[in-house]
Amino acid sequence: MLASLLIVFREVLEAGLIVGIVMAATKGVAGRSSWILLGIGGGVAGACLVALFAGTLSDAMAGAGQEVFNAAVLAVAVVMLGWHNIWMARHGRQLAQQMAEMGTSVAAGRKSLLALAVVVAIAILREGSEVVLFLYGIAASSAEGPFALLIGGALGIALGGLVAWLLYRGLLTIPTKRLFSVTNWMIALLAAGMAGQAAVYLARVDVVPSWGDALWDTSAFLPDNGIVGQALHALVGYSDRPMGVQLVVWLTVLVALVVLGRMLAPRPRTPGTAVSARPVGETH
């Protein structure tokens, strides 16, 4: 039971951290719960589909189907995260201001909810399909008591959910004014990590060159299969033996998001917004 709990927990952990960040990044946006639930539901359904067609997927594109599929869904998530960040760079300050003034949820910010719901769905689809295959394997093999193993799996899912909730609650202790700049950084790092991971998938099937298989090796102090290393892997794309192409893509996406965010941040007074007559950009 403990073994299956650990396996499932480790898969759910990464998706859970992403959901926690998305929850914090959408704090105060009206209707976000239903969008995020939609993302979770879509992710679970997608995970089952991917698991069902794992064989077909694996054989597709001369055996490179799994990698190309993973890289493609990661790329979609990166685009969605990037889009959210740029949107927040343009509107985040007004959003925070409005929330502070009204103390309630606001309608603004709904646009980026769809993007983030897609990110949640993708995170769950990726990790979830492995959980589904694992649990299916247990259920299919009549050997050692499948019940205990399935209970372990359920506990693993619950534990992963708990981590997501804890991260979310932790982020909410940040004052609203600064919360979005923190979540923006976290989302930029998330996007960079996912982009790097997509590059690794493509390098494995020789679609892109690896540019060196291990630029450094920190697996002795912080292995990325340990719980801390794995959490860092999910949050910022940490790898104990990164590929050259992974680091290049990671840096490129991070720099691009930061630079774009800066460039697109509004001047102190933005025309066409019905939010506040007061200038809201003084802190910059």
Add this chain to the structure above:
Amino acid sequence: MPRLNVALLLLVLGALPAYAADPAADPVRLTLKDHRFVPDQITVPAGERFKIEVVNEDDTPEEFESHDLKVEKIVTAGGKITLSVGPLKPGTYRFVGEYHEDTATGTIVAAETPTKE
């Protein structure tokens, strides 16, 4: 930061031709049976890219996983996958079947080839 990025890109671009793959090379073959790898130890030349083929003869899916090689790939029941790995530095690299980690384990030894260096 951007300048560093460009410098790095140029650096790695320069190293690119060193890692040309040889798609014609025969893959190393691993078979999964009763949640064990056969063979459970293989030796490959260090510094060369190579392919591993994993055939799953069990009736449940497995996930071929190696943190040392940064590989993670589902092998369906009765299915077969191929992976490109390396070039590896000399050393020992562990791999497992993640769904049956207590039995499905093995190692790849990347051995120095005197003529290469």
